[in-house]
Amino acid sequence: MLLRITDRGLYCEAGDFYIDPWQPVDRAVITHAHGDHARWGSRHYLASSEGRRVLRTRLGADASIQSVDYGERIDMGGVRVSLHPAGHILGSAQIRVEHGGEVWVVSGDYKTDPDPTCTPFEVVRCHTFITESTFGLPIYRWQPQSEVFAEMREWWSANAKAERASIVYAYALGKAQRVLAGLLDADGGAMGPIYTHGAVERLTRDYRDSGIALPHTHHASEMPRGHDFGGSLVIAPPSAAGSTWLRRFGAASPAFASGWMQIRGARRRRAVDRGFVLSDHVDWPALLSTIEATGAERVWVTHGFREPVVRWLLERGIDALSIASHWEGEEEVESPAAGEEIVA
Amino acid sequence: MRRFAQLFAEVDRTTRTNEKVDAMTAYFAVADPADAAWAVYFLSGSRPKRLIPVRRLSAWALEIAQIPEWLFDECYDAVGDLAETISLLLPPATSYTERPLHEWIEQRVLGLAKLGEEAQRDSIRESWSALDGVERFVWNKLITGGFRVGVSHQLVVRALSRASGIDEGTIAHRLTGHWKPTANAYRALLAADTSDADRSRPYPFYLAYALEGPLEELGDASEWQLEWKWDGIRSQLIRRDGKNYLWSRGDELVTDRFPEIAAAAEFLPDGTVIDGEIMPWANDAPLPFAQLQRRIGRTKLGPKILADVPVVLIAYDLLEIEGRDLRGEPLSSRRAQLATAIANARAESRFLLSSIVHATTWDDARDAHGRARAQLAEGLMLKRLDSLYGVGRRKGGWWKWKVQPFTVDAVMVYAQAGHGRRASLHTDYTFAVWRDGVLVPIAKAYSGLTDVEIRELDGWIRRNTKEKFGPVRHVEPVHVFELAFEGIQASPRHKSGVAVRFPRILRWRKDKPPAEADTLDTLQTLLREQS
Numbered sequence: 001m002l003l004r005i006t007d008r009g010l011y012c013e014a015g016d017f018y019i020d021p022w023q024p025v026d027r028a029v030i031t032h033a034h035g036d037h038a039r040w041g042s043r044h045y046l047a048s049s050e051g052r053r054v055l056r057t058r059l060g061a062d063a064s065i066q067s068v069d070y071g072e073r074i075d076m077g078g079v080r081v082s083l084h085p086a087g088h089i090l091g092s093a094q095i096r097v098e099h100g101g102e103v104w105v106v107s108g109d110y111k112t113d114p115d116p117t118c119t120p121f122e123v124v125r126c127h128t129f130i131t132e133s134t135f136g137l138p139i140y141r142w143q144p145q146s147e148v149f150a151e152m153r154e155w156w157s158a159n160a161k162a163e164r165a166s167i168v169y170a171y172a173l174g175k176a177q178r179v180l181a182g183l184l185d186a187d188g189g190a191m192g193p194i195y196t197h198g199a200v201e202r203l204t205r206d207y208r209d210s211g212i213a214l215p216h217t218h219h220a221s222e223m224p225r226g227h228d229f230g231g232s233l234v235i236a237p238p239s240a241a242g243s244t245w246l247r248r249f250g251a252a253s254p255a256f257a258s259g260w261m262q263i264r265g266a267r268r269r270r271a272v273d274r275g276f277v278l279s280d281h282v283d284w285p286a287l288l289s290t291i292e293a294t295g296a297e298r299v300w301v302t303h304g305f306r307e308p309v310v311r312w313l314l315e316r317g318i319d320a321l322s323i324a325s326h327w328e329g330e331e332e333v334e335s336p337a338a339g340e341e342i343v344a
Numbered sequence: 345m346r347r348f349a350q351l352f353a354e355v356d357r358t359t360r361t362n363e364k365v366d367a368m369t370a371y372f373a374v375a376d377p378a379d380a381a382w383a384v385y386f387l388s389g390s391r392p393k394r395l396i397p398v399r400r401l402s403a404w405a406l407e408i409a410q411i412p413e414w415l416f417d418e419c420y421d422a423v424g425d426l427a428e429t430i431s432l433l434l435p436p437a438t439s440y441t442e443r444p445l446h447e448w449i450e451q452r453v454l455g456l457a458k459l460g461e462e463a464q465r466d467s468i469r470e471s472w473s474a475l476d477g478v479e480r481f482v483w484n485k486l487i488t489g490g491f492r493v494g495v496s497h498q499l500v501v502r503a504l505s506r507a508s509g510i511d512e513g514t515i516a517h518r519l520t521g522h523w524k525p526t527a528n529a530y531r532a533l534l535a536a537d538t539s540d541a542d543r544s545r546p547y548p549f550y551l552a553y554a555l556e557g558p559l560e561e562l563g564d565a566s567e568w569q570l571e572w573k574w575d576g577i578r579s580q581l582i583r584r585d586g587k588n589y590l591w592s593r594g595d596e597l598v599t600d601r602f603p604e605i606a607a608a609a610e611f612l613p614d615g616t617v618i619d620g621e622i623m624p625w626a627n628d629a630p631l632p633f634a635q636l637q638r639r640i641g642r643t644k645l646g647p648k649i650l651a652d653v654p655v656v657l658i659a660y661d662l663l664e665i666e667g668r669d670l671r672g673e674p675l676s677s678r679r680a681q682l683a684t685a686i687a688n689a690r691a692e693s694r695f696l697l698s699s700i701v702h703a704t705t706w707d708d709a710r711d712a713h714g715r716a717r718a719q720l721a722e723g724l725m726l727k728r729l730d731s732l733y734g735v736g737r738r739k740g741g742w743w744k745w746k747v748q749p750f751t752v753d754a755v756m757v758y759a760q761a762g763h764g765r766r767a768s769l770h771t772d773y774t775f776a777v778w779r780d781g782v783l784v785p786i787a788k789a790y791s792g793l794t795d796v797e798i799r800e801l802d803g804w805i806r807r808n809t810k811e812k813f814g815p816v817r818h819v820e821p822v823h824v825f826e827l828a829f830e831g832i833q834a835s836p837r838h839k840s841g842v843a844v845r846f847p848r849i850l851r852w853r854k855d856k857p858p859a860e861a862d863t864l865d866t867l868q869t870l871l872r873e874q875s
């Protein structure tokens with residue numbers, strides 16, 4: 001086996017490196033900067049150049065990070081390694097590993113829907129495909145994001161009419177910037193002022209510095225005391241819900257942007273006014289069509305609905321296996337321990 | 345149907361009472377009476393009986409969605425709601441058609457039960473192909489009899505009142521009991537002439553708030569009437585025009601369930617309405633509530649159950665006497681007239697005048713509260729002597745003061761996914777205490793944790809499952825929780841030998857290792873102390 005699961009993570013023995021390890025290792029190849037994939041403490045990291053700013057923010061100034069362009073080939077102990085766009089967030093990559101004529105691809109997290117904040121997903125042909133399965137059930141079928149953003153604008157303007165602030169809870173890295181991009185008007189502005197939580201603001205700056213067009217934002221905590229947020233839109237990480245940080249916004253209307261909002265129970269549990277179904281992962285049809293497009297004879301299924309996806313594939317004659325990992329899906333991980341810095 | 349589904353979505357997605365009422369008011373202001381009648385019916389919690397067996401419905405759905413049954417079950421497991429699972433799995437509508445709500449209900453839903461299975465299937469497939477999104481979800485809920493909306497009866501009444509200008513009291517009065525969802529009934533509900541109220545109907549119940557601050561804030565103890573708070577079925581007994589009606593607070597006519605009380609009502613003068621509590625009662629003392637449940641569960645009441653579980657009506661208040669509405673009189677005056685009415689009807693009767701707990705000072709009240717459990721009461725009621733009989737819940741006149749619950753520290757041993765708002769998360773837990781080094785389950789509880797705690801626990805449960813039996817996960821016995829419950833009874837049906845009432849989670853004892861959880865002895869001691 002070219003790759004195998006060990007206590008520290010997914011390991012390539014031939015090249016002596018790990019992919020998204022969950023414990024410190026010598027050499028880690030990183031699919032993307034989310035906390036469950038890019039963990040602190042490894043000696044050397046290899047990641048995409050598109051995502052180098054956000055990864056730097058996540059791993060700190062001292063981390064040793066080597067960047068490669070998408071498609072560029074690197075030799076690691078005789079193993080050919082290359083990174084290919086995964087369309088999940090800025091800089092997210094699939095890792096292609098080739099050795100002795102055998103090709104493996106590790107998807108990391110990915111989506112095939114359009115997203116102006118990152119390079120679109122590219123199908124990479126392989127023999128073995130290691131795929132995520134965060135939304136691997138047929139109940140997950142995404143509506144076009146243009147509809148979602150139209151609803152979001154409508155909700156924002158209704159709140160603005162009532163002079164209320166609109167708070168969108170979105171994961172600080174990726175989702176927050178995708179929401180911002182979705183609210184960007186043709187003239188480069190937005191419907192009204194947009195404020196951010198510190199965790200979001202910092203990564204949003206990284207996105208802008210990486211050349212992504214986003215509407216102007218203000219860091220909410222830098223506003224003077226008593227500032228009127230009525231009618232504005234606020235983007236905050238889910239962990240800010242219920243915190244005292246929210247007090248400044250008064251009687252605001254909260255919403256949550258996530259693929260999980262597809263389910264009514266999940267929407268109600270969040271106790272928000274709106275749940276916008278906006279996911280950075282593939283839905284069921286896209287998951288299946290991607291697996292097919294890779295031409296893989298063997299599929300390993302990681303974090304998410306592993307068992308159903310494996311069974312579905314097995315019933316269709318594809319050699320599939322469920323792989324236990326410590327990747328949890330960023331949207332389920334909200335505790336600071338998982339790498340989310342909670343800075344107002 | 346589109347408008348009704350939109351109303352459902354608006355009410356369902358907001359947590360703000362005002363927005364719910366606004367959405368309903370806007371709907372009632374323009375809706376066709378035939379549609380509005382059904383909307384009132386569904387919003388106030390009425391449902392047609394289950395019309396299509398749910399499993400049958402899912403079989404048809406997976407046929408159309410072209411997925412195997414196991415995958416459907418996985419989806420159901422993740423969603424937690426069958427109607428929603430189906431609406432998410434079906435392909436988009438192929439021939440979307442807009443029809444009014446009453447047409448959907450009267451022509452498509454009510455007739456379904458009478459059709460053969462083939463015809464049902466055709467009808468449902470056709471309906472699915474004509475509906476999309478929320479409409480399809482709402483429709484699935486209607487045909488499975490599972491339609492529920494997060495609004496209280498009182499909010500529906502408020503919206504109707506705002507849309508029509510008729511006062512809330514009249515609407516609440518007109519809506520109690522068996523209200524038929526027809527266009528005419530809807531027009532009558534909002535009719536400007538308010539003298540038509542059905543003679544069988546109870547008044548809206550006046551409800552008490554839970555006591556918040558110190559007793560001293562209520563003013564002088566002498567201005568209050570104290571009574572025991574009983575845990576039975578709050579009811580109104582009505583005798584008008586020579587007929588008797590017994591209504592539960594859930595707006596259910598329960599006259600037939602309690603024939604002894606209906607018979608006793610013959611001794612009351614015409615035009616009498618008593619507010620009281622139906623209690624299982626023998627030898628001058630209440631029986632456990634579970635006994636009453638035995639009676640409620642029966643479709644037929646044989647002589648044995650009538651003898652085993654006799655009931656009384658504990659009379660709290662007099663709302664009407666000789667056809668006169670007393671609700672505008674102070675409690676002290678109503679109470680005096682109630683005492684007379686009960687005394688006059690005493691012979692052969694099943695009425696017990698709720699006894700007044702004497703307290704000249706608040707310290708006396710605290711003393712009495714301490715004796716509540718010994719009385720097998722739930723606590724004390726505090727009612728201002730000058731309080732009028734209000735509509736619904738109005739703060740200040742009446743307070744309920746429950747006794748502190750029993751508590752126990754127990755270990756979580758099983759977990760199961762919840763439903764509705766909690767679907768797709770493990771939120772139903774089974775707890776156990778120690779007996780001879782073994783954990784014995786004593787209670788199931790599914791409320792009391794914060795959303796953050798629930799998510800944390802859910803992740804832990806998924807990672808620490810020892811075994812799965814269907815939806816139930818057997819987890820490592822690690823986490824200790826403080827549980828509260830209202831009562832405890834011996835129960836040979838339970839492995840532990842005890843059954844607790846209304847168990848709920850007070851807090852997650854992260855500070856306690858499982859070895860320090862309580863033992864069954866603790867519960868047995870509580871049981872002995874109680875009896």
Ligand SMILES: [Zn+2]
Pocket residue numbers: 032034088109330
């Ligand atoms: Zn991710």
Ligand SMILES: [Zn+2]
Pocket residue numbers: 034036037108109132303327328329330
């Ligand atoms: Zn992930």
